Amino acid sequence: MTLGFTALELARIQFAFTVSFHIIFPAISIGLASFLAILEWRWLRSRNPIYQDLFKFWVKIFAVAFAMGVVSGIVMSYQFGTNWSEFSRIAGSVTGPLLAYEVLTAFFLEAGFLGIMLFGWGRVGPKAHFFSTLMVAIGTCISMFWILSANSWMQTPQGFSIENGILVPQDWWAIVFNPSFLYRLAHMAIAAFLVSALLVAATAAWHLLKGRRDALVKTSFSMALWLMLILTPLQVLVGDLHGLNTLQHQPAKLAAMEGHWDTNHEKGMPLYLFGIPDMQAEETKYVLAISNLGSVILTHSLDGTVTGLKEFAPEDRPNSTIVFWSFRIMVGLGVLMLILALWGLWLRKRQRLYEHRRFQRFALWMGPSGFIALLAGWFTTEVGRQPWVVYGVLRTEDALSPVSAEQVGLSLMIFVLVYFVVFGMGIYYMLRLMHKGPELIHSAPSSASDAELTQASRRPLSSVTEQINPPVERPKQEQEP
Incomplete structure (x- = not known):
């Protein structure tokens, strides 16, 4: 058991x-x-x-x-x-x-x-x-x-x-x-609005792909995309501020998110796009990195110092293997949301928003992305806090x-x-x-x-009265007298 x-x-x-x-x-x-x-x-x-x-x-x-x-x-x-x-x-x-x-x-x-x-x-x-x-x-x-x-x-x-x-x-x-608090409140509020915007856009995209072109579907699609266009860049800004706050108050969590083990004293911190943090070996293996970009993002300077995980006792370190990837899933989906919003703006300018089937499929497939990014963000937050509950x-x-x-x-x-x-x-x-x-x-x-x-x-739930699977009437010849 x-x-x-x-x-x-x-x-x-x-x-x-x-x-x-x-x-x-x-x-x-x-x-x-x-x-x-x-x-x-x-x-x-x-x-x-x-x-x-x-x-x-x-x-x-x-x-x-x-x-x-x-x-x-x-x-x-x-x-x-x-x-x-x-x-x-x-x-x-x-x-x-x-x-x-x-x-x-x-x-x-x-x-x-x-x-x-x-x-x-x-x-x-x-x-x-x-x-x-x-x-x-x-x-x-x-x-x-x-x-x-x-x-x-x-x-x-x-x-x-x-x-x-x-x-x-x-x-x-x-x-x-x-x-x-204020950083996390703003981050969560925008995430919740994006979850619903993606849900509305995906629903409208489904009906557009099925051939509906009425005002209900078009209005839903348009409003959801406008909301995403406003919120996705704002979420990037809030996420950056939240990251700086985490660096100041929870440096172990930040180091685990970045797979950063050794404090960089004499050079800039790289940004690991890909890697597999190994908690036993105390290193991140198979890395694909961009030099100095980690310092630029986290300290806004080319050679800014970021505390590494080795500065903390092993029993005080969060699980970098989990946090590293949950954070990248969240960020990666956020990038796709931004692409969706900008692509929608480009199609709107060309008056092809409701006719471009490839874009509508993309919007449909992006429907669950808000939930996945939300869960990945919460896993990053909660696993990154360990081994502490307070x-x-x-x-x-x-x-x-x-x-x-x-x-x-x-x-x-x-x-x-x-x-x-x-x-x-x-x-x-x-x-x-x-x-x-x-x-x-x-x-x-x-x-x-x-x-x-x-x-x-x-x-x-009592307000929802529709039968989503209505009963099928039997042919007259099959009905009992």
């Missing part, structure tokens, strides 16, 4: 598995909520039913993603008590209030207006409905604010003291706005509950089975809705009852 893994290793695998499933759904919710607010704002200004019909389509995808995010988030939180009780005991006085603020501000705001957003068409005024959509969008961003604040504090802890082995908060401003303060092994490998292994197996069934069905449903595509419904009023409005805040 344990396959030779220790309780610590299995607990880390379990948390990585559950958080990897969880993060994709809030990313969709954050991005789509803002996209929905933009669509409704455009509809209010122009009264063009195209924007309202697109809203009514994408709000269904949002409802499924929001529900999956809530469920997976609740399951993930239980692990703090089951597998990481020592972390809760030692650091809970800092992280507990931050997570509670997320519930008190963001979750209540989202739940309070979600029913109106999902079922309010025709039952409340247009401005009131837009206000509800805007509140849900703001709520998702507030949720991201508090979650990123808690996680960033674990990366760059500030504003606390240690009393009898317990981390006691002393300065909440320093805790919330810790040194890495960087430089609390080791991961000291945060573990007194549980056996067999207990954690059993719960991990159950999680894997349940997650693949439950969330697999949710993802399949979302894909089928996107396969069906938006429909021109000319802003038909909602027929939702008062009970349905209340129910929506509790069960967002």
